[in-house]
Amino acid sequence: MAIHSIQSNVENTKMQPSLKQRRDVKPYLEAAGRISTEQNVKPLPGQGHLIHDNPVSSVKYFFKDINYDLKSLKNGYNGTANDHQLGRLNDVGLKLGGLSIAAYLATRTTNPKARLMEFVGLGAFLASMSLYPKIAINKPARIIHGFDIDKQYIDDQGRKKSVFQDSNYIPFDLYRGEKKSEDLDVIGDRMGIPRDIVNRHDLIKEQMRKIATQNNTLWMLTAGLATPAMAGLASCALEEPISNGLAHYRNAKYNNQIEEVYNLTKNMDLKTSSLKENSLSKDVVKILNKYQKEGFLPETELDNLIDIIAKDFDKATKDSLESDIRRLFETSSKGANQTYLFNTEIFADSLNLSTKDLKARKNVIDKYIKISDEELKSVVSKVLPEADLSKGRAINSQELDNIINEVEKVIDKKITSLEPEAKAFLERTKKSYLLNIKDKLQSSKTLVVNEEVINIINKLSMILGDFRANQSVIEKCQSFKFAHAPETIIANYSGKFERAFLKELGFTQKELFMIRESTDYAMEILEKRLSEIAKDEVRYSKVVNKLVNIIAEMENALHGSAETESVIKKLVIAIENNSNNTAKRLANLGDYFEGTIKSMVNEDLSSVVNKYESDSIFKDFMEGILANARDRNHKLEIGGVGSYKDLQIANIFERYQGSTSSFYRILETLDVYKRASDVNTYAPELAKKHKGTEYVNNLINAGKKTILDANCSDHMNKLNTTNNGDFFKDLINTLFRLEKNTDSFRPKGALSEATVNAAGESKANKSVLERLRNHIGRIYDIVPNNKNDFVKENTHRINPDKLKSYDKMTRTEKAIFDMLGQEPTEFLKGAAGRKYGTNKWLSIIGGITASVFAVTLLAQFGFGKIRNPQNIKKQVNDDSSK
């Protein structure tokens, strides 16, 4: 007997409504009027239907699903949720749990990108979990087998479900053919099932079930491998766009903040009367008011107060503040107003003998004069009857004298009955003893809290509160632009620069590994690659253009658009104004805070940057190549060096110089290799002088090595490499070739025509080349002539007089370190190490992902196979005829 799941009735077949009629049937509940059921008793029409595949329904059900999940939560809480709703709550829990992980991890870092990436990682994971079956299983299955194995339907209760989720219950009756993809006949055609066979629909359904079961199993087997790998890859791919977008947004934000703090510090009112209270001053006054009644401040509270006031300052400024504040408290009661700290312990301590003379008479004193504990208490209760001595009490000079008088009375009582001779001796001893007590009591000065002190400290807190508020904004902006940390402008562009450099030089993974492992190999391959590029005009132009563009972009990101005043200039001015105006305000309070002022500005209240009106000159100033930069340094030498203000500004300049010098050095290297690609034009005069190119070739080889390897050690550069003064001079003159006939005060490097052309015509790029020229000129003037740690003074120096036009500070080893930047071989090694790690990770995870996808795709071609497809018609017919 054949399986007849549908009892077909030939007579009734004619009565079967057409598709259109079926669509027109009104559900029972909506039907109006009398319903005729004569000869037509049948179940109510089902409410369930398939969800058609279109973008509208996707969006619609996206929101419906959210609504359904919220309803599920509510019903779950009330206990009225059904099984379907309870099933969906698992996904809700997964998302909430994931969010809590991301939120917690985001709080553990201050880096906004890292924070954002925690959520991106979660999003990538959830998206991968949802996308993987769609991309790797459902879409291919649809293409191969002609139907959607992820087809969703709405059941009679309005719940959205997957058609093929439960292979024992597949609602095939919903395939009413309303769309082609929902028409079993069309699906059968796509499967290649002959049209004229008996029970064709049954066969199609069975095939659909089988294929869906196979694919669902495949999904379960592969999702675990694919989802984390996909999430990892997606996060990795999203990292750069997110970083760029975020950096752009943050840069605009911080530029605005710099503008605000610039205006704020420019307009700081110097009058102390116009100061306003702030959170710092409120906290400080609150503490001082507590002690105003007692009149003095305990030592521990002073420490606490200083910690609050000097928070976030560097050690030097903090120390100065501490000593200034202490002095203020200690000296605020002078002369007749002088008070002393008094309590039982201090009093008891004062009774101890301290002078040699008294100590010699200890036995006599102990026997006749010494005050007992009871006597001590009685003295105190007489002089200070109301005093609570547990915390101590400030006493004035009169009270001190009273105490001494009382002590004298007690002693007098003791010695009055003695023999006159002994009495006279003890009288003398008594006087010394009383003096001893008085001295000791006077030595414990109080930290006086009175209205005057409170007023000054209050004003100080207001001033420093203002300073700190400005400083907080300044430091955030400075950190975002220059800090040695991830996601700063400098760090981001360094990353871009090194990635572009590696890409253009084109290293294989094996080469990257070897570069990382060996400096010699790094140098060898870098030389080889640079020589290849120098010979290839197109490649050379591309790499130079790309690198110059990145430097120009960095300049733009740092300074803002060329049309407006440099943002960094404003930042530096804000630093100067904030410190200068704070110092002036402190000075207006009186001479209480001289130490603090010195630590903050070191007598230098001028604003150096203000003088450099043009942005271009300001940038020269930043790079340390300004002709009159020594003005600043000179000024600092007499005044501001080492001040809080100066350190902050120096930090900006050093970070900037260190980064740009490393970039410039790569460009210099490229330019040297370009020039060296033709030995005849590299140094024609020297070739002529030495009658041949051999000498020039030696210069080229030494020059290439020097530009790749030279560092801030004179010994290394001059002795270990070229221990020959004349050759050294030729080497430097050819390596750092200078422009002739320049009208500039400083020499400028002469770049090859290819480099100038490659850099492009834009103003920003030209400006980069101009700075590069200046940089080369500066190196030429300082490095070969310097003698910081060089012993052979007269052999390896080209023109020592040149140094005279540079300030001492530009010639220190640190300055030369910043000026030379990172050696290209070291730069390459670091970059290669990072790139190798990234590539390796990508190859492993990418390989796993690709393999999983490949296996998943290939496996699907084996699904849904019909045994003997050529014979299918015969088989089915045979089966049904049994």
Added chain:
Amino acid sequence: MISVVNFSQENINFNAKPKKKEEAEKETRIVKNTPKTSLRRSVQRTSSAFIDYPVKGLQGDINSNFYEFLTMGIVPYLTGSAMFMAVFNCVNKFLEAKGRQISSIKGNKFALGVIFYGLFKTLSKNFVSTPVKLATGVDVEMPYENKVYNLPTEPAESAKVDITWQQRKIYDSKEFYRKDLLGNDHFDLYDEEVDYDKLPKNTGKKYYNNIAKKLGLGTELNDSATEVNPIIQNIVATSSMAKSITSYFWAALGVCLATQDDWIGFFDTIKNRTKYVPKEGECFVPKTANRVRNLGKNTLKIGKSFINSFGGASKSLWNGNAISKHAGKGLILTTAGLTAFLTANTIIRAKNLAKNRNKNTIDKTKESMVI
């Protein structure tokens, strides 16, 4: 191909490949929830998920059902965990020394986080189910073994009906929980001859009586099964919701715990564990004994280090760091609070339902009309 299924009673082979004779004679039954049975059930589920069900599923077997599909969810759960560990650790050994050190600490923390995620998620379900069981008598985790007679895959005379076992829970479904098994004490529930006190505690009328008593419905109920049924359904729904939500918060707590720096000591202990190197010419017995001793020492050392690191990490999570002092506290309190709140919701709601169950909802003081 559709084959005719046509077999007679004589052809049914219920004993197809039984390991023991009793296997086929056993019926669907409730299983005691002990560590031993839990382990056996987990092993059976996991091995089937990795071996039996994929084979059937990939063949498109007619007997590959929804239960098997759901059980196969273990596969991506475990392989995904391993893969997550790989994503964060696979590149470590290829990095330079400094990078390797930083990366391996991060990777190890993440691997531990993956383990804690699974562990905390599984164990935390007891924080809901145990109080609910104690307060209401409904063990929402009660397991049973389900006997399935598979459809024959061969036609006609060769048709055999295989038996497979499924490891399920009585309350997997709120709407169709296995009342039949709970009532299956082999006696008529209303047979007065039966001494209910002697019946197994978790079956039959005694089971429902116990729930009714705990819920406060009293002990003298005519039909405790019917009385407690809607309340049990409510408990299943609310506790299921509580477990679904809170278990992921506990899992998150596990991950966050693993991110603390206190684990570096634990990783170092594992890395620096003593390795036993046998002496030259050492015989098998002392060599093995020394190896075992070394293993024991290492296990003890690693165990101690784990406890110390766990304690330290818990403190660090609570105390926070310089950047954020309260995030850890917030997470711990939210998780614990949510668990307590949702568990209390299950219990209180059930008790309230029981309280209102026998309330006379008709106000007898008011006039009413009998139709």
